Each structure stands twice: as C-alpha cells, then as structure tokens.
Amino acid sequence: MWAELLPVGRSSASGGYRRYAWTAADADCRAWFREQAEARGLAYEVDRNGNQWAWLGDPTAGDAVVTGSHLDSVPDGGAFDGPLGVVSSFAALDELRHRGARFTKPLALVNFGDEEGARFGLACVGSRLTAGQLTREQAHRLTDGDGVTLAQAMESAGHDPDAIGPDPERLARIGAFVELHVEQGRALDLTGNAVGVASAIWPHGRWRFDFRGEANHAGTTRLADRRDPMLSYAETVLAARREAELAGAVATFGKISVEPNGVNAIPSLVRGWLDSRAPEQHTLDTVVGGIEKAAREYADAHGIDLDVVRESFTPVVEFDHALRDELARILGTDTGLTVPVLGTGAGHDAGILSGSIPTAMLFVRNPTGVSHSPAESAAEDDCVAGVRALADVLEGLACR
Numbered sequence: 001m002w003a004e005l006l007p008v009g010r011s012s013a014s015g016g017y018r019r020y021a022w023t024a025a026d027a028d029c030r031a032w033f034r035e036q037a038e039a040r041g042l043a044y045e046v047d048r049n050g051n052q053w054a055w056l057g058d059p060t061a062g063d064a065v066v067t068g069s070h071l072d073s074v075p076d077g078g079a080f081d082g083p084l085g086v087v088s089s090f091a092a093l094d095e096l097r098h099r100g101a102r103f104t105k106p107l108a109l110v111n112f113g114d115e116e117g118a119r120f121g122l123a124c125v126g127s128r129l130t131a132g133q134l135t136r137e138q139a140h141r142l143t144d145g146d147g148v149t150l151a152q153a154m155e156s157a158g159h160d161p162d163a164i165g166p167d168p169e170r171l172a173r174i175g176a177f178v179e180l181h182v183e184q185g186r187a188l189d190l191t192g193n194a195v196g197v198a199s200a201i202w203p204h205g206r207w208r209f210d211f212r213g214e215a216n217h218a219g220t221t222r223l224a225d226r227r228d229p230m231l232s233y234a235e236t237v238l239a240a241r242r243e244a245e246l247a248g249a250v251a252t253f254g255k256i257s258v259e260p261n262g263v264n265a266i267p268s269l270v271r272g273w274l275d276s277r278a279p280e281q282h283t284l285d286t287v288v289g290g291i292e293k294a295a296r297e298y299a300d301a302h303g304i305d306l307d308v309v310r311e312s313f314t315p316v317v318e319f320d321h322a323l324r325d326e327l328a329r330i331l332g333t334d335t336g337l338t339v340p341v342l343g344t345g346a347g348h349d350a351g352i353l354s355g356s357i358p359t360a361m362l363f364v365r366n367p368t369g370v371s372h373s374p375a376e377s378a379a380e381d382d383c384v385a386g387v388r389a390l391a392d393v394l395e396g397l398a399c400r
C-alpha cells in the first residue's frame with residue numbers, strides 16, 4: 001500500500017507532500033482508497049460531504065465500528081500524518097481476516113476529506129460538515145489563496161457542493177470511531193512504548209491578522225512618512241511568542257502573504273495566520289487576547305488598520321472515557337503491559353466527531369516527534385505494532 005501511495009502529491013523539490021483538498025493529488029489519493037476498498041470486496045461509497053467509506057457488513061444495521069483517518073496533507077507534510085491511519089485500517093482488516101475473525105457488527109473504513117484545511121483555511125471540513133459543526137453556507141464561503149471557493153473546487157472535482165451538510169443518519173449508525181495516527185510529539189517515545197491511547201486534545205484555533213498600510217517606494221519614502229504594515233506584523237510575531245511562553249501555551253505565525261510582494265515596495269497588506277493552542281480554554285483565550293491587544297497597539301503606533309478574523313476553532317476534546325478504557329484494557333490484555341494514555345496538541349477528525357459519537361485514538365511512536373514536515377518518521381516495526389493494536393481493538397469492539 002505504501003509503495004502506491006508514497007509518490008502521490010510528493011514534491012521532488014522538498015520531498016514533502018502537497019495533497020490539498022479537491023486537487024489532482026487529492027483525487028489520486030481518493031482513487032487509491034477506492035481501489036483498496038474494492039480489492040477487498042468492501043462496499044464503497046462517498047458521503048454527501050465527500051468523505052470516502054468502505055463497508056464490511058450492512059451499513060444500515062447500526063452500532064458500526066469505524067476506523068480511518070485522512071489522506072490530505074499540510075504544505076510539505078510528512079508521509080504518515082493521516083495516511084498511516086488509513087493504511088493501517090486496511091492492514092488491520094487484512095490481519096483480522098487472516099485471524100479468521102467473525103464480525104458481529106458492521107465495520108467501516110473511512111477517509112475524511114480536507115482534515116488539514118491547508119487549502120481553505122478551516123481544519124476538518126469533512127467531519128465538521130458531517131457533525132453539523134459547519135453549515136453549508138459557511139462552507140460555500142470558504143475560499144483558497146487563488147480565490148477559488150470550496151464549492152467551485154468540489155464541483156470541478158465532480159462532487160455536488162449543494163449536497164453538503166449535516167449527516168446525523170450516518171453518525172447514528174456508528175457505535176464507535178477509532179482513529180490511529182502517528183504521534184506528533186515525543187511523549188510516547190519517552191515512555192518507551194510503540195503504541196499509546198489518546199486522552200484529550202488541547203483547544204486550538206487559527207486567526208487571520210490583516211495589517212493594512214500604504215504601498216510606497218522603498219527608496220524614496222522617508223522612514224517617518226511610512227505606514228509599513230510589516231513592522232506591526234513583525235512586532236506581533238514577537239508578542240505571540242512572549243504571550244505563549246508566559247501562559248504555557250503555543251502560538252505560531254507559520255503562514256504569511258504580502259501585497260504587493262515587491263522587494264522595492266513598502267507593503268500595502270501583510271496577512272499573517274496565527275495558530276494557537278493551550279491545555280485549557282481560558283489559557284488560550286488569554287494568549288490570543290493578549291496577542292490581539294498587542295497587535296492593535298503596534299498597528300496604532302504605525303498608522304496601520306488591523307482586522308482579526310477567527311478562521312478555525314476546536315474546543316477542548318476529552319475522549320470518551322469508557323471507550324478509552326476499553327482500548328487500554330484490550331491492548332493491556334494483549335501485551336500484559338500498561339498502555340500509555342496521552343494528551344496531544346494536534347487536531348483530528350476524531351476530536352470533531354467526539355461531540356456526536358464515542359471516539360478514541362491510538363498513537364504510533366514518532367521517534368523524533370517531528371510532524372507537519374517532510375522529516376516526519378515512524379519505524380516499520382512500530383507501524384506494524386500499530387496495525388496489530390488496531391486489529392486487536394477492532395476485534396474487541398466488532399467481534400464480541
């Protein structure tokens with residue numbers, strides 16, 4: 001499976017993945033998912049929100065056990081964030097068939113669309129729509145950096161954008177969703193275990209800061225006469241670091257766009273995107289409030305207009321305790337060891353769906369902790385341990 005998937009959407013320049021929602025690379029990933037489903041005799045379907053499903057058993061029977069993740073990527077992402085969960089789902093099914101497992105509940109494998117939100121700014125669009133956390137109207141207004149709307153992008157990829165919206169009937173069929181994911185930090189590595197279970201996801205969000213000044217000549221405009229938005233942007237980046245450090249949170253300006261983007265022109269607009277996350281909601285509010293306040297002061301000092309827009313937000317997620325404990329029990333029985341239970345600062349579709357259905361996550365060791373980078377890695381033995389763990393969990397949940 002990896003051999004087929006690895007070249008898809010890979011940049012030869014960076015070695016990273018550029019698999020953005022509703023692009024050609026995304027279509028290739030989706031074609032791969034469909035082939036894997038059909039090769040295993042699973043019933044393949046695309047739901048109203050563009051998520052792909054592969055069913056073993058009757059999808060309408062209820063109490064289904066679902067596993068999967070996403071195939072899209074951040075700009076120059078690693079190979080594992082998302083795909084490890086999808087590949088492991090198919091591999092776990094193969095393992096269970098090899099074991100002769102008898103399913104008493106329907107099983108589904110899923111590829112959620114647009115988890116990273118790399119193209120349209122909002123994370124987890126496929127699961128958010130399904131869970132009713134994003135309306136059709138809001139989704140239709142999402143626009144990429146080239147001015148293409150999500151609705152246009154869906155349509156040109158052959159998906160009906162007018163069909164999108166909440167899907168409570170689908171969610172009502174699911175008894176449990178388990179997402180396997182490469183860990184995106186070193187917490188698991190530090191425990192010495194290959195596989196862990198998730199406890200919680202930090203609240204997190206994305207905010208767009210638009211600093212508007214006045215374009216002018218870089219050579220002839222006196223410093224005192226400038227309204228340069230780059231200055232207030234740069235000061236805000238430093239404020240973000242300061243506020244995050246003070247609060248024990250994280251804050252990152254990782255994306256920026258500058259107009260007119262000329263080396264010899266003072267910018268008219270600097271648009272920077274803040275990603276901030278914290279262990280608790282009140283800390284996140286304090287950090288983002290502090291950054292915005294500082295940004296307004298810097299903007300005023302330079303004669304800059306500032307707009308701040310929240311583009312994406314996910315409240316704290318506490319995974320279903322009963323399901324989490326069930327996973328830990330199943331895995332502990334298998335290995336005789338205590339399975340580490342870990343929180344994370346990374347967002348996931350499982351977090352979005354946790355408001356509607358019981359969800360849980362398995363993490364696979366990431367030896368360096370690096371993620372959202374071409375250098376993301378996981379050892380083959382650990383990936384195999386992840387598949388075995390997922391197979392054990394699915395067997396425990398769907399074959400009893």
Ligand code: GLV
Nearest residue numbers: 116345346347348
């Ligand atoms: C998704 O990977 C996120 O945490 O941003």
Ligand code: MN
Nearest residue numbers: 074081116372
């Ligand atoms: Mn990611």
Ligand code: MN
Nearest residue numbers: 081082115181
């Ligand atoms: Mn992911």
